[in-house]
Amino acid sequence: MIMGKKRIHKFYMNNKYIVLDVNSGSVHVVDKIVYDILEYYETETLDYILSKFTSEYGKKAVIDVYEEITKLKEQGLLYAPEQNLVGLSYNKDNVVKALCLHVAHDCNLKCDYCFAAQGNFKGDRSLMSLETGKRALEFLVENSGNRRNLEVDFFGGEPLMNFQVVKDLVEYGRDLEKKYNKRFRFTITTNGVLLDEDKMDFINENMENIVMSIDGRKEINDNMRKTITGKGSYDIILPKFKAMAEKRKDKDYYIRGTFTNRNIDFSKDIMDFYENGFKSVSVEPVVTSEKEEYALREEHLNRVLEEYEKFSREYINIKKRDKDFNFFHFMIDLTQGPCIIKRTVGCGAGSEYLAITPEGDLYPCHQFVGEKEFNLGNIFEGIKNNTLRKEFKEANIFNKEECNQCWARYYCSGGCHANAYYSNSDLMKPYKLGCEMEKKRIECAISILANLGD
Numbered sequence: 001m002i003m004g005k006k007r008i009h010k011f012y013m014n015n016k017y018i019v020l021d022v023n024s025g026s027v028h029v030v031d032k033i034v035y036d037i038l039e040y041y042e043t044e045t046l047d048y049i050l051s052k053f054t055s056e057y058g059k060k061a062v063i064d065v066y067e068e069i070t071k072l073k074e075q076g077l078l079y080a081p082e083q084n085l086v087g088l089s090y091n092k093d094n095v096v097k098a099l100c101l102h103v104a105h106d107c108n109l110k111c112d113y114c115f116a117a118q119g120n121f122k123g124d125r126s127l128m129s130l131e132t133g134k135r136a137l138e139f140l141v142e143n144s145g146n147r148r149n150l151e152v153d154f155f156g157g158e159p160l161m162n163f164q165v166v167k168d169l170v171e172y173g174r175d176l177e178k179k180y181n182k183r184f185r186f187t188i189t190t191n192g193v194l195l196d197e198d199k200m201d202f203i204n205e206n207m208e209n210i211v212m213s214i215d216g217r218k219e220i221n222d223n224m225r226k227t228i229t230g231k232g233s234y235d236i237i238l239p240k241f242k243a244m245a246e247k248r249k250d251k252d253y254y255i256r257g258t259f260t261n262r263n264i265d266f267s268k269d270i271m272d273f274y275e276n277g278f279k280s281v282s283v284e285p286v287v288t289s290e291k292e293e294y295a296l297r298e299e300h301l302n303r304v305l306e307e308y309e310k311f312s313r314e315y316i317n318i319k320k321r322d323k324d325f326n327f328f329h330f331m332i333d334l335t336q337g338p339c340i341i342k343r344t345v346g347c348g349a350g351s352e353y354l355a356i357t358p359e360g361d362l363y364p365c366h367q368f369v370g371e372k373e374f375n376l377g378n379i380f381e382g383i384k385n386n387t388l389r390k391e392f393k394e395a396n397i398f399n400k401e402e403c404n405q406c407w408a409r410y411y412c413s414g415g416c417h418a419n420a421y422y423s424n425s426d427l428m429k430p431y432k433l434g435c436e437m438e439k440k441r442i443e444c445a446i447s448i449l450a451n452l453g454d
Contacts, residue, residue, distance in 0.1 A: 007079045009407035010038055013447040014313060020446065022407050024080035027334055028072075029450045033057045037065050042079065090344075090393050091351045094383075096143040098151035098348070100355040100366045101136055101169075103128040104162040108193050109233055111225045113260060113286050113294060127162045128358035132379070133169045136356045139379040141180050153187045155355075155366055160194035170206050189213065189256075191225070192237035192244075200244050209252040212241045216257045216269020216283065223262065224294075238276065245278055254328065257283040260294035264303045267311035274318070274325060282328035285437060287367070287419055301433055305440045312444035316451045332411070332445035346413030350376070350392025364392055367418035392417065395427045402430050412438045 010019045017035040019028040028034075033053070040049050046066055053062050072078040106125040128136075137152070144150055152173070154166050166188070173184040187209040203210055214237055215221040222232025245253055255278040259266035266283050273281045285304070288295050296304065311327075318325050347353055350364030357369055360379040368374040377384035397403040397414045415438065419431035 006405065006407050007042075007082075008038065010035060011443050011447075013309065013443055014316060014451055016447050016450040018443075018446055018450060019078070020407065021078050021080055022410070023082055024076055024078075025334065025410065026077040026080075027446055027450075028078070029453075033061060034065050034069070037062065038069065041066070041069055090396065091348070093145055094143070094351065094389070095145040095147055096140055096352060096354060097147050097149075098153070098353045099136060099140050100153045100155050100353070101128070101133065102155050102157070102355060102357050102366070102369065103133065103159045103165055103169075104157040105358050106161055107157040107191070108161065109158070109191050109225055109227060113224060113258060113288055113292070125157075126358040128165060130165050130168050132358065132360045133165055134172050135360065135379050137169060137173055137176055137184075139356075139382075141176055141182055144182065148181065149183050149185060151185045151187070153189060155189050158191055158193070159188055160190050160199060163194070163199060167202060185209075187211065191233070192240045193227070193233065195237075195240040195244060200240075200247055203244070204247045204251065209254070210244065210248070211254045211256050211282075212237075212244060213256050214238065214241060215259075216263065216266065217272045220263045220269055221257075224258070224260065242277060252280070254280050254282050257281075258286050259283055260286045261296055261300050262294055264300060264307055267307055267314065270311060270327060271314075279322075279324045280326050280328075285434070287416075287422065289422070296433055298433065301436055304437060308437070308440045308444050312448055315444075316448055319448070319452055329441045330445045330448055332442065332449070334446070334449065343410045343413055344396045344398060345393070346396075346415070347417075349417050350389055364388075365418060367416075368421075391427060395420075400428050400430060402435070406435070406439075408435075408439045408442050411442050 007022050008019055009022060010017070012018070012035070017030050017032055019030055019035065019038060020026075021028070030038075036053060037049055040052065046063075049066060050059060050062055057065075069078060104127050106127065140150055140152070154169075159166055170186055173186065177183055185208045186206060188203060188207050189211040191213050213225075214234065215224055218232070218234040221234040225233045227233055227236070241255060245255070255273050257266070257269050257273070259269065263269060270281055270283055285296055286294065290297050308329075312330065315327060315330055345351075347365070349368075353365060354376070355363045355366045355369050356379060357363070362376040362378055362383060363369045363371075363374050364376065374388065375385065376388060383389060395414065395417060397406075397409040400414055403409045403414050412435070415430045415434055417427050419434045420427050420429055423431040423434075
């Protein structure tokens with residue numbers, strides 16, 4: 001265990017004093033006296049603490065709090081010891097549970113910030129053949145071990161440009177389910193331009209989830225997400241997304257936006273979604289080179305963090321009257337699931353989760369597609385670059401120096417591998433701005449639960 005590693009994190013937000021025990025995951029909403037004494041509990045004597053706080057709180061109150069903290073420590077709910085998982089064995093059998101299936105490397109929008117280079121991922125525009133798609137599903141089944149539930153996300157570019165193949169692959173997946181006793185959970189990510197009644201009905205009947213991409217307010221969306229002719233896409237896709245969300249009823253969907261330095265006031269975009277009737281919302285920070293004009297940089301960080309905190313106050317008010325509204329980044333699990341090993345490795349990119357191009361090439365995730373040095377192999381011959389796969393498997397919080405010291409490590413699981421690579425050219429060095437945003441989102445999420453529990 002590294003000396004000096006922080007074992008509790010405390011913060012004040014939304015009128016709550018909150019203490020998180022890093023290693024046990026216990027969260028405590030406390031009075032100010034507890035919050036103050038915890039600042040000195042591990043480093044100072046009771047006599048020192050009495051000399052500092054007796055005049056403010058009274059001797060008996062200080063002693064009572066000190067003893068209560070000691071009791072919680074003995075119960076493993078405060079200052080819990082670090083779990084010794086250095087050298088952990090993660091996915092030793094190389095089980096694959098999820099695929100991002102790039103059925104179309106082509107797109108009918110040209111978004112300024114697109115990491116996929118307007119759909120072609122730095123290569124030729126192409127559509128996945130039915131034969132390649134079938135082989136991809138077979139690859140997943142063959143590499144899934146004893147796991148029954150498998151996930152497939154139809155992705156692009158724009159997957160609706162190859163929708164007949166999508167439909168045929170869903171049908172083939174149902175055949176594989178019966179043959180191998182598996183269950184596919186299909187999802188699709190779309191910009192909505194080609195959505196029509198028939199596609200909506202098929203998606204609603206066959207997809208466990210749909211992610212609908214639109215960036216928020218009309219002026220924000222149309223500034224970044226343009227049609228091939230250079231016009232804004234908001235008026236084209238918003239009515240279709242509203243119709244799709246209405247069809248979903250109690251089924252899962254997400255309306256998903258991206259914020260850049262042009263809309264750091266992204267809470268207005270979240271509210272635009274909500275006011276248009278969308279109940280499941282995600283707005284993500286842009287991932288791009290700092291050289292891009294619209295990129296998020298160090299100079300924007302404080303404003304971004306303030307915006308998260310500002311929206312957390314509004315979110316509490318909304319949730320009190322509308323429990324069905326959910327903002328993805330303010331959803332948090334405080335029940336200790338998933339298992340501790342999974343909490344150290346994150347999304348499983350490059351190991352449990354893989355992306356497949358229209359030609360059948362394998363990459364660690366969709367954000368690495370087109371980067372030739374990250375090619376893992378192909379679905380016809382299997383994974384050949386086992387060294388790279390091992391690097392991704394070992395990119396966990398115990399092997400990343402910054403993560404090892406961070407109070408949020410068991411919630412962010414080391415952050416996004418692609419963010420780390422594109423910001424630092426190093427899988428083991430987390431994206432600094434992303435880390436700060438994630439920590440603020442965690443604090444907001446916990447403070448929201450503390451207030452909604454009143």
